[in-house]
Amino acid sequence: MRKHYRTIKFAFVSALTGLVLAGFTSCGKRDDNSPGVEFMPDMYRSPSLEYYQTHMVDGQVEMNAKQPVKGTVARGFIPYGYENTAEGYDKAGTSLKNPLTAKSREEYEKEGEVLYAKFCVHCHGATGAGDGKVGAKLPGAPPAYSGTLKNLPEGKIFHSITYGKGLMGAHNSQLTQEERWKLVYFVQKLQGPKESAGADSTKTTAPAAATSSTTAKTH
Amino acid sequence: MKNYISRTTAKALIAAIFTLFAFNSNLFAQDGAKIFRANCATCHASHTDQKITGPGLKGVFDRAPKGDWMKRWILNNEKVIKSGDAYANKIYTENNKQAMNVFEGQLTDKDVEAVIAFLKAPPVDAPGLNSTSTVPEVGSEGEERSAKVEPLYIILAFIVIIAILLGTFRSIRTSMQNAANRAQGLPENEDITFFQEARNWMKGHRRFVGVMLIIIGFMGMKSCWDACYNIGVYYNWETQKGYRPEQPIKFSHKLHAGDNEIACQYCHSSVEKSRHAGIPTVNICMNCHKGIQKGPKYGDKEIGKIYEAAGFDPAKGTYDKTKESPLTWIKVHNLPDHVYFNHSQHVVVGKIECGTCHGDVKSMTIAEQKAPLTMKWCIECHRKTEVAMQGNAYYDRLHKALKEKYKGQYDVKMTVEKIGGLECAKCHY
Numbered sequence: 001m002r003k004h005y006r007t008i009k010f011a012f013v014s015a016l017t018g019l020v021l022a023g024f025t026s027c028g029k030r031d032d033n034s035p036g037v038e039f040m041p042d043m044y045r046s047p048s049l050e051y052y053q054t055h056m057v058d059g060q061v062e063m064n065a066k067q068p069v070k071g072t073v074a075r076g077f078i079p080y081g082y083e084n085t086a087e088g089y090d091k092a093g094t095s096l097k098n099p100l101t102a103k104s105r106e107e108y109e110k111e112g113e114v115l116y117a118k119f120c121v122h123c124h125g126a127t128g129a130g131d132g133k134v135g136a137k138l139p140g141a142p143p144a145y146s147g148t149l150k151n152l153p154e155g156k157i158f159h160s161i162t163y164g165k166g167l168m169g170a171h172n173s174q175l176t177q178e179e180r181w182k183l184v185y186f187v188q189k190l191q192g193p194k195e196s197a198g199a200d201s202t203k204t205t206a207p208a209a210a211t212s213s214t215t216a217k218t219h
Numbered sequence: 220m221k222n223y224i225s226r227t228t229a230k231a232l233i234a235a236i237f238t239l240f241a242f243n244s245n246l247f248a249q250d251g252a253k254i255f256r257a258n259c260a261t262c263h264a265s266h267t268d269q270k271i272t273g274p275g276l277k278g279v280f281d282r283a284p285k286g287d288w289m290k291r292w293i294l295n296n297e298k299v300i301k302s303g304d305a306y307a308n309k310i311y312t313e314n315n316k317q318a319m320n321v322f323e324g325q326l327t328d329k330d331v332e333a334v335i336a337f338l339k340a341p342p343v344d345a346p347g348l349n350s351t352s353t354v355p356e357v358g359s360e361g362e363e364r365s366a367k368v369e370p371l372y373i374i375l376a377f378i379v380i381i382a383i384l385l386g387t388f389r390s391i392r393t394s395m396q397n398a399a400n401r402a403q404g405l406p407e408n409e410d411i412t413f414f415q416e417a418r419n420w421m422k423g424h425r426r427f428v429g430v431m432l433i434i435i436g437f438m439g440m441k442s443c444w445d446a447c448y449n450i451g452v453y454y455n456w457e458t459q460k461g462y463r464p465e466q467p468i469k470f471s472h473k474l475h476a477g478d479n480e481i482a483c484q485y486c487h488s489s490v491e492k493s494r495h496a497g498i499p500t501v502n503i504c505m506n507c508h509k510g511i512q513k514g515p516k517y518g519d520k521e522i523g524k525i526y527e528a529a530g531f532d533p534a535k536g537t538y539d540k541t542k543e544s545p546l547t548w549i550k551v552h553n554l555p556d557h558v559y560f561n562h563s564q565h566v567v568v569g570k571i572e573c574g575t576c577h578g579d580v581k582s583m584t585i586a587e588q589k590a591p592l593t594m595k596w597c598i599e600c601h602r603k604t605e606v607a608m609q610g611n612a613y614y615d616r617l618h619k620a621l622k623e624k625y626k627g628q629y630d631v632k633m634t635v636e637k638i639g640g641l642e643c644a645k646c647h648y
Contacts, residue, residue: 010385011381011382011385012417012420013431014378014381015378015381015382016431016435032460032462032463032464032465033464033465034464035462035464035553036449036450036452036462037446037449037450038450039450043555043556043557044553044555044556045556046556046557048556050556051495052498052548052550063545086316086317086318117482118482118484118485119482119484119485119488121480121482122479122480122481122482122485123507133478133479133480134479134481134507134511137479137511138260138261138507138510138511139260139261139264139269139271139510140256140257140259140260140261140262140263140271140510141256141257141260141261142261143257143258143261148257148258148325164506165272166261166262166271166272167261167262167271167272167509167510168261168506169502169503169505169506169507169509170502170506171506173488173500173502173503174485174488174503175488
């Protein structure tokens with residue numbers, strides 16, 4: 001009879017330790033896809049609509065993020081008046097001028113450099129030669145600012161940042177107009193001094209270069 | 220003899236000329252590849268139909284007029300269009316009258332010939348030259364989700380097996396004992412169930428059972444206490460990883476922010492302007508993936524999901540607004556709704572680096588939560604972080620005033636706590 005009990009004792013103890021171990025592992029274990037236990041979920045997730053989520057209207061799922069109402073603009077937003085066409089590009093090249101003149105050109109270049117490191121450098125490279133790490137993976141590297149784009153007028157630079165050009169995408173959703181103009185200052189610094197004899201845009205760049213250099217002096 | 224020599228020399232000469240020519244034309248095409256990549260590739264794909272801005276140039280020599288038309292077109296397409304050339308005007312209107320750059324003055328005749336030689340030559344796999352070229356498969360570096368057998372199941376299976384074995388032994392032993400008893404003419408054992416037997420045993424070992432129950436009770440309480448620490452804390456104690464859900468696209472921060480050195484703010488561009496860092500909209504993906512159509516690991520499978528969401532046709536290079544469908548990214552860093560947190564305040568004013576809270580995202584294949592995001596964690600940081608006052612005119616004035624006010628009384632560090640960073644209503648309102 002005693003032997004009999006010993007086996008049962010073994011079974012009992014092993015089963016209990018097993019259960020305790022199982023309990024321990026299950027407490028810490030959590031699925032990677034599960035955000036875990038929430039205490040009072042209604043405080044975590046309030047009924048108000050949060051960004052990047054959906055809600056139901058009449059049984060239809062709708063996104064919480066909405067397009068602005070047609071015909072309205074955000075406070076402080078100035079619409080960009082040139083169209084995303086070849087004519088708009090040329091027109092921007094001849095008539096669009098950099099409105100940022102409150103600070104000195106050097107200050108704007110500095111601010112532009114910070115923005116350039118965040119928004120441009122991975123394709124255009126640190127010196128604007130088109131040797132960025134992403135640029136190398138694109139089917140075509142961006143042309144060099146001091147090469148093919150040396151004589152590109154400021155209006156065309158701004159237009160290209162706004163709407164994109166060739167393989168480059170539009171950056172107007174990431175950068176405000178003011179930031180784009182700061183970038184234009186820095187890109188012009190990377191372009192280096194303008195040449196008087198260029199193929200593409202000599203007629204438009206000469207006065208543009210003159211005005212920008214005078215603004216730099218006067219302001 | 221003379222004849223023999225001349226024949227071999229002739230042969231050798233022909234061979235030499237032939238190899239030289241082949242080699243030369245090859246080199247020529249290579250030059251063309253370089254020129255093409257520098258001047259044309261931003262708008263044209265060289266050996267495919269892929270439309271970027273201009274049409275893909277596969278089979279262009281079958282379409283275009285023969286002779287020196289191509290050379291004239293490349294050098295000055297405006298002149299060819301204005302001359303009233305039928306084919307030139309046709310492709311000009313076909314491509315929405317988007318004028319090609321004029322290369323006269325930039326490229327020499329020889330350069331253009333090299334480009335034409337490159338386009339006529341079969342495609343070569345140069346990195347980045349052909350967006351559709353096969354990309355070498357990268358080994359499975361980085362962490363991957365693997366199907367692991369959970370230890371809990373192993374233990375459970377172990378217990379079940381032991382129970383079955385013990386049950387069998389018990390019945391075998393009982394029947395054998397009964398058989399022995401019968402042979403000796405003794406009465407058979409009472410047939411009691413396992414639970415009756417267990418209860419009998421427990422009655423005989425009260426102290427042991429009591430001590431065991433107390434130990435088990437304490438262990439249970441401890442594990443409950445530990446489990447309470449997990450509430451609202453997104454951390455997987457087993458894998459030692461934060462919350463890292465599977466996203467709709469296998470996007471790798473390691474590849475984008477690490478290897479390609481794209482700044483965090485490029486995609487999370489509202490981090491400096493808004494309360495939210497922002498999940499990039501698909502147009503920001505398209506800024507690069509319009510050109511980069513194959514990834515190093517999943518090829519066009521994962522990038523194809525971007526195109527689906529954007530309604531983009533990679534072959535034609537056109538967008539279809541009706542086919543757009545939003546990507547449902549899963550938010551990794553969640554704060555309860557009753558907490559206010561502002562990214563721009565921390566990043567612009569506080570000058571906190573992204574990695575301080577988000578960890579080394581540049582090495583994460585799967586985006587993962589590093590900080591626990593508990594209130595304790597917030598407060599600890601507010602207690603020890605000194606306010607970045609250099610070059611901030613507001614603090615220059617305030618700090619000066621405070622220094623004068625408390626002259627000689629205090630020698631304290633200006634932490635976030637000191638400017639009200641621990642007040643309840645700073646975050647809860």
